[in-house]
Amino acid sequence: MKTLLIDVDGTLIDSYPGIRASFLHSLDQMGHPRPGEDVLSRIAGPPMELTMRSIGMDPDEARKAVEIYLRHYGAGSWADADPYPGMRELLVRWKEKGFRVCTATSKGERFARKSLERYGMIDSIDFLGAAEENGARRSKESVIAYVLDSLDLRGTESDILMIGDRIHDFDGAAAFGIDAVACAWGYGDADEHARARWTATNTRHLEDIVDEWNEQG
Incomplete structure (x- = not known):
């Protein structure tokens, strides 16, 4: 087989619409500046902590940001997909x-x-x-x-x-x-x-x- x-x-x-919404929510909650659309268009796919690190967060910040992301995503953003x-x-x-x-x-x-x-x-x-x-x-x-x-x-x-x-x-x-x-x-x-x-x-x-x-x- x-x-x-x-x-x-x-x-x-x-699933990009829901991922994008939760990602931006997490950045806003962390007080981190939002990147441009060229960066946002690439966030779907890699592990989210790597994405957070790639925009300048240190490991502790990235972990906190991912926790916020997952809460928001689990509250409904996961279903914003086709x-x-x-x-x-x-x-x-x-x-x-x-x-x-x-x-x-x-x-x-x-x-x-x-x-x-x-x-x-x-x-x-x-x-x-x-x-x-x-x-x-x-x-x-x-x-x-x-x-x-x-x-x-x-x-x-x-x-x-x-x-x-x-x-x-x-x-x-x-x-x-x-x-x-x-x-x-x-x-x-x-x-x-x-x-x-x-x-x-x-x-x-x-x-x-x-x-x-x-x-x-």
């Missing part, structure tokens, strides 16, 4: 084709589950690989390691494909020798996409890439 590791934010779900057209149906088809379908997301496990339940995707997921909101499993590499270890997949990396939209997805997969597909509809740019083996322009193209990868293996 071949395994698909699928990112959530920017790949299955456009599934990308065609992705729910594609998950169903992948299951019908016999793939093991897992997530590998830097989103906290509670919010990942709530989002996938809300948009009717959770029933197509065999294993929910997600970050810990209050724990060491935060980076994409650590999430992928968690999936591999939980499902005893070490040594089968050639039969695993990562599907995501940001550099963290592609570099995280590369750390284990796993190939990746970039989803052009997400939050990454062309330079980030270049770090993946393939780039899918739409869901049909993504399905074709996965079928080709499966046949080649």
